[in-house]
Amino acid sequence: MTGLARDAAAFKTALHKQDYTSWHSQPPGLQPPQPAAPAGEPEPSKKKKRPKSNVVFSQPADTGTGTNINTQLVYLVNHLKQNGNPMRLQDLAIITNTPVDTDKVLLEKFKGHDRVVHDPKTDLYSYRHDFNVRNKAALLTEIQRQTRKGGGLSVRTLKESWREAPQAIEELEKDGEVYVTRTLKDGQMRMVFWNEVKPTEEQGGMSVEKEFHDLWHGLEVPNDVDLLKALASEGLQATASAAPLLKGGMAKKKGKKSAPRQRQVRITNTHLKGTIDLSRDYVAPGAPQK
Numbered sequence: 001m002t003g004l005a006r007d008a009a010a011f012k013t014a015l016h017k018q019d020y021t022s023w024h025s026q027p028p029g030l031q032p033p034q035p036a037a038p039a040g041e042p043e044p045s046k047k048k049k050r051p052k053s054n055v056v057f058s059q060p061a062d063t064g065t066g067t068n069i070n071t072q073l074v075y076l077v078n079h080l081k082q083n084g085n086p087m088r089l090q091d092l093a094i095i096t097n098t099p100v101d102t103d104k105v106l107l108e109k110f111k112g113h114d115r116v117v118h119d120p121k122t123d124l125y126s127y128r129h130d131f132n133v134r135n136k137a138a139l140l141t142e143i144q145r146q147t148r149k150g151g152g153l154s155v156r157t158l159k160e161s162w163r164e165a166p167q168a169i170e171e172l173e174k175d176g177e178v179y180v181t182r183t184l185k186d187g188q189m190r191m192v193f194w195n196e197v198k199p200t201e202e203q204g205g206m207s208v209e210k211e212f213h214d215l216w217h218g219l220e221v222p223n224d225v226d227l228l229k230a231l232a233s234e235g236l237q238a239t240a241s242a243a244p245l246l247k248g249g250m251a252k253k254k255g256k257k258s259a260p261r262q263r264q265v266r267i268t269n270t271h272l273k274g275t276i277d278l279s280r281d282y283v284a285p286g287a288p289q290k
Helices: 002-017 069-083 089-096 104-111 136-148 155-161 165-174 210-218 224-233
Strands: 116-119 124-127 178-182 189-194
Touching: 069 089, 069 104, 069 124, 104 116, 136 165, 136 189, 155 165, 155 189, 165 178, 165 189
Parallel strands: none
Antiparallel strands: 116 124, 178 189
């Protein structure tokens, strides 16, 4: 027992020499006790934070592809469009969670859709885009064809057909092959046209130098008052706008009001003429006359 008592005394001595300045090393038993709330006062209740929810209650919940055959068809065609590559029918059924591989009616509608292309050799399904473009040369050919018809191509439509179309259009623009119109707000590409005039010094088509750009934008258009004074000082006169035409036809002549036209009255019940005087009120027999 003397050895056990000696070990206990040595443990207590080491325990008192331990440094508890750091709260990480301080054991929970040596922490100062929290003051108790006085009697009669309720204990402060801890407010529980409500968990954040990303549910938008004003919008209907996404219940998946549903059971309606037309809804399932929309899901199938949209996934085929977003994927961009040919797919097997079994993969489409698994990814979209639709019975297109077992439901014959849904399969017939899917095959008969105008945007779905089925390759019987490989048994793959792909989405039919507006333009079959897969490289820069085919893109330039399609832009040339549309420009010869008198119009350009929408960059958004080309991007749906080929995801790398915007990068290819920027490269063609740098080479001077196409013209691109952009939005004023953020400069995004909107329409693309073929540049028929190649940028050469002999034929033209070169970009205007920055000096002329600055001169052009530096010109200020005078206001209406100053413009009229400048024209008068040069002996000129501003052109008058044409008088607007009256939409109501010929204008009515001012003068005396004409008398109202008397409409002819058609007399009916002519077969009673001579027997009953229709110009007088009817009086019952035996009634005193007024």
